Amino acid sequence: MITKPTNSLYEVAVVGLGYVGIPLAVGFAEAGCRTLGFDLDQERIDVLQDGRSPITTVSSERIARAMGRNRLDFTTDRNLLSKSESIIICVPTPLRRHLDPDLGFIIRAGEEIAPSLRPGMLVSLESSTYPGTTRVDLKKVLEKGSGLKAGVDFALAFSPEREDPGNEKSVFKEMPKVIGGITPACRERAVELYSRAVRQVVPVSSCDTAEAVKLTENIFRFINIALVNELKRIYTPMGIDIWEVIDAAKTKPFGFMPFYPGAGVGGHCIPIDPYYLTWKAREYNLDTKFIELAGQINRGMPYYVVNRLMEAMNSEGKSIQGSRILVVGVAYKTGIPDDRESPSYEIMDLLREKGGIVDYHDPFVPEITEHGGGKAWAGHQSIPWSPESLSLYDAAVVCTPHHGINYGQLAELIPLIIDSCNIVPKDRIARVIPA
Numbered sequence: 106m107i108t109k110p111t112n113s114l115y116e117v118a119v120v121g122l123g124y125v126g127i128p129l130a131v132g133f134a135e136a137g138c139r140t141l142g143f144d145l146d147q148e149r150i151d152v153l154q155d156g157r158s159p160i161t162t163v164s165s166e167r168i169a170r171a172m173g174r175n176r177l178d179f180t181t182d183r184n185l186l187s188k189s190e191s192i193i194i195c196v197p198t199p200l201r202r203h204l205d206p207d208l209g210f211i212i213r214a215g216e217e218i219a220p221s222l223r224p225g226m227l228v229s230l231e232s233s234t235y236p237g238t239t240r241v242d243l244k245k246v247l248e249k250g251s252g253l254k255a256g257v258d259f260a261l262a263f264s265p266e267r268e269d270p271g272n273e274k275s276v277f278k279e280m281p282k283v284i285g286g287i288t289p290a291c292r293e294r295a296v297e298l299y300s301r302a303v304r305q306v307v308p309v310s311s312c313d314t315a316e317a318v319k320l321t322e323n324i325f326r327f328i329n330i331a332l333v334n335e336l337k338r339i340y341t342p343m344g345i346d347i348w349e350v351i352d353a354a355k356t357k358p359f360g361f362m363p364f365y366p367g368a369g370v371g372g373h374c375i376p377i378d379p380y381y382l383t384w385k386a387r388e389y390n391l392d393t394k395f396i397e398l399a400g401q402i403n404r405g406m407p408y409y410v411v412n413r414l415m416e417a418m419n420s421e422g423k424s425i426q427g428s429r430i431l432v433v434g435v436a437y438k439t440g441i442p443d444d445r446e447s448p449s450y451e452i453m454d455l456l457r458e459k460g461g462i463v464d465y466h467d468p469f470v471p472e473i474t475e476h477g478g479g480k481a482w483a484g485h486q487s488i489p490w491s492p493e494s495l496s497l498y499d500a501a502v503v504c505t506p507h508h509g510i511n512y513g514q515l516a517e518l519i520p521l522i523i524d525s526c527n528i529v530p531k532d533r534i535a536r537v538i539p540a
C-alpha cells in the first residue's frame with residue numbers, strides 16, 4: 106500500500122502536451138480533476154494559457170472552459186510537478202535513422218520529474234514503447250533522481266494511449282484503459298486514478314504486458330494494412346477493384362475485419378511502434394518476420410504509386426520530367442493536420458527526383474513545417490483550390506482522402522489522376538488510375 110501524498114494542489118499532471126497529452130489533460134479536467142499540463146515548449150504553453158488549442162482534435166472552447174472552471178493550468182515550470190498527486194508522461198517515442206527506438210524523450214522526462222517526486226506519488230507512462238521500458242529504464246531514472254524506491258515509496262505504472270485523432274467517436278472517457286503496474290499496489294493506484302476519468306479500466310498483470318498490448322494493437326494494424334496493400338497490387342492488374350472486394354468481404358459477420366489500402370502508412374504510431382518490438386526481440390535472438398515483411402510492403406507503396414504514374418504517363422508518350430504534378434493530401438490520414446511520417450512526402454521526393462514540378466493541396470496543412478515534411482519541403486504552401494490553379498497541372502496523385510475536397514472538379518480539370526484512396530469519380534474527363 107502506497108499512501109497518497111497530502112496537500113496536493115493537483116490530482117494529476119500531464120507531461121508532454123501533444124496529440125495525446127492535450128486530450129488527456131482536458132479529459133481529466135472535464136472529469137472534475139484539478140489538472141496541470143506541463144511542456145518544455147514555451148510557445149505551446151503560451152497558446153494553451155491563452156485558452157487556444159494548438160491541435161484540431163481538441164477545441165479551444167473545451168480548453169478555455171476547463172481553465173475557466175479552475176480545473177486546468179499550464180506551465181513550463183517543472184517545480185510545479187511536485188504539487189501533483191500523480192504524473193502522467195506522454196512524450197514522443199520516435200525511431201532513430203536505422204529503425205532503433207529512441208527513448209531519449211522518456212529518459213529526459215524522467216530526469217525532469219525525478220527531483221519533484223514525493224513519497225506516495227504515482228507516475229504513469231503512456232508513450233508507446235517496448236516491454237520493459239517502465240520496469241527498467243524509467244524506474245532507473247526516477248529512482249536515481251529522487252532517491253526514492255519505485256513500488257515502495259512511489260507507484261509506477263504503464264497505461265497505453267489509444268487516441269484516434271480525427272475520429273469523433275473516439276472519446277477519452279469511453280475508451281477502455283489498459284493498466285499495468287510494477288507491483289499490484291502500483292496498478293491499484295493507477296486504476297484508482299484513471300477510474301476517475303474513464304468508464305472502463307482493464308488491469309493487466311504487469312507493465313510489460315500493458316506495453317505489449319499497445320504494440321500488439323499497432324502491429325496488428327500495420328500488418329493488416331500491408332496485407333491489403335499487397336492484395337491491391339495483385340488484384341489491380343487482374344482488373345479487380347480491391348475496394349469492391351473489401352466492401353463485399355466485410356459483409357461476412359465473423360472472421361473478417363476491413364482494412365483499407367493506401368499510399369503507405371504514416372503518423373507517429375503505426376510506422377514506428379512495430380520496430381520497437383523488432384529491436385527488443387533481437388535481445389532474445391528472435392526475428393519479427395511478419396513485421397519486417399509488412400514494413401517492406403508498406404514502405405514500398407510510395408514507389409508503387411509513382412510507378413503507376415510513370416506507366417500511365419509513358420503510355421501517353423509523356424514523362425514525369427518537366428510535368429506539373431499536384432499531390433492531394435499530405436496529412437497521413439483523413440481530416441487531421443498531422444503529417445508526421447506521411448508517405449505523401451516520400452511520393453513528393455520521388456516525383457521531384459524524377460524531374461517533376463511538384464505542388465500539393467491539403468486544407469489541413471496550409472504550410473509544411475520541418476517537423477512534418479523535413480527540410481526538403483518546409484515552407485511550401487498548399488496551392489489554392491480554384492479552376493485556374495488546378496488547370497495548370499498535367500497530373501495529380503491523391504494520397505489522403507480528406508472530406509470536403511471536390512474530387513469531381515479535380516477530375517474535370519486535371520487529365521490524369523493516380524488515386525490511392527478510391528475517392529475520385531471515374532466518369533469525368535480525367536483518366537483515373539487506381540494505385
Ligand SMILES: NC(=O)c1ccc[n+]([C@@H]2O[C@H](COP(=O)([O-])OP(=O)(O)OC[C@H]3O[C@@H](n4cnc5c(N)ncnc54)[C@H](O)[C@@H]3O)[C@@H](O)[C@H]2O)c1
Pocket residue numbers: 120121122123124125126143144145146149195196197198210213214217231232233234266267268269270373374
Ligand atoms: N498521436 C497519436 O495519435 C498517438 C496515439 C497513441 C499513442 N501515441 C503515443 O503517445 C506518445 C506521444 O505522442 P504525441 O503524438 O502526443 O507526440 P507530440 O509530438 O504530439 O507531443 C509530444 C509533446 O511532448 C513535449 N515534450 C517532449 N519532451 C518533453 C519533456 N521532456 N518534458 C515535457 N514535455 C516534453 C513536446 O514539446 C510535445 O509538445 C508517443 O509515444 C506516441 O507513440 C500517439
